[in-house]
Each structure stands twice: as structure tokens, then as C-alpha cells.
Amino acid sequence: MVKVLVGKTSELGEGKMTHLTAGGKEVLVANVGGTYHAISNICTHAGAELHEGELKGNELKCPWHGSRWDVTTGKLIWFPQKLKELGKYKVTVENETIYLEI
Ligand code: FES
Incomplete structure (x- = not known):
């Protein structure tokens, strides 16, 4: 597993994505x-x-055909057909810095 720097918590406020x-x-x-x-x-x-x-x-809408995903789980919320779940990864916060563990 590798720990990757995402950014400072101050750069990713509530409701924001990167x-x-x-x-x-x-x-x-x-x-x-x-x-x-x-x-x-x-x-x-x-x-x-x-x-x-x-x-x-927690709901993320795909920009192309409107599928809706739960960003907290990677699970599909809505789409006319069944889609494979999105991969989910671990995130940690230390000293106001966000890290991805992958
Ligand atoms: S590419 Fe996301 S719904 Fe089609």
C-alpha cells in the first residue's frame, strides 16, 4: 500500500471534489x-x-448520462441498467493534510 498526498483540508471544503x-x-x-x-x-x-x-x-451525478453514485461507498444509486460498483479507497487526515492509501 502506498500513501499519497491529496492536499490540505483547507483546499477541499465541504461539498468539494478533487x-x-x-x-x-x-x-x-x-x-x-x-x-x-x-x-x-x-x-x-x-x-x-x-x-x-x-x-x-453524498450523491454524485455522472456528467455524461446521469448515473447517480454514492460517493461514500462507490455504490450505484440510480441508472436504468445495472452498473459495476466504483472502486473505493481509504483516506486519512493527519495534521490537516489529506492522504490517500492505495
Ligand atoms: S458514462 Fe457515466 S452514465 Fe454513462
Whole structure:
């Protein structure tokens, strides 16, 4: 497992998202109610980059065809067809700095 710097907590306020590439994976990190969550940034439907979508609470809407995902679990909330879950990764905070463990 590798620990990767995401950024300062002050740079990722509530309801905000960022993205990075780590360990060969595209990862989205979101702040939901003061807790940081990391999931795959690539929609399993057709490959959209989810950080370009819309985040409301824990619900992230894909920018291409509107699938809705739970950013806290990587699970699909809504889409007309069944889609594979998004990968979920561990996030830690130390000294106001966010790290991704991947
Ligand atoms: S690429 Fe995300 S719903 Fe189609």
C-alpha cells in the first residue's frame, strides 16, 4: 500500500471534489459533511470522469448520462441498467493534510 498526498483540508471544503492519479488508478476524493471519501473517478458505464459531475450531499451525478453514485461507498444509486460498483479507497487526515492509501 502506498500513501499519497491529496492536499490540505483547507483546499477541499465541504461539498468539494478533487481528483488525482495514484497507483495507476484515477481517483476522486470528495468532502461530504467534513469526512473525506475516495472512489474511482471513472464511471463504469462508459468511462466519464466523475469529478466533472455534480455532487449534492453524498450523491454524485455522472456528467455524461446521469448515473447517480454514492460517493461514500462507490455504490450505484440510480441508472436504468445495472452498473459495476466504483472502486473505493481509504483516506486519512493527519495534521490537516489529506492522504490517500492505495
Ligand atoms: S458514462 Fe457515466 S452514465 Fe454513462
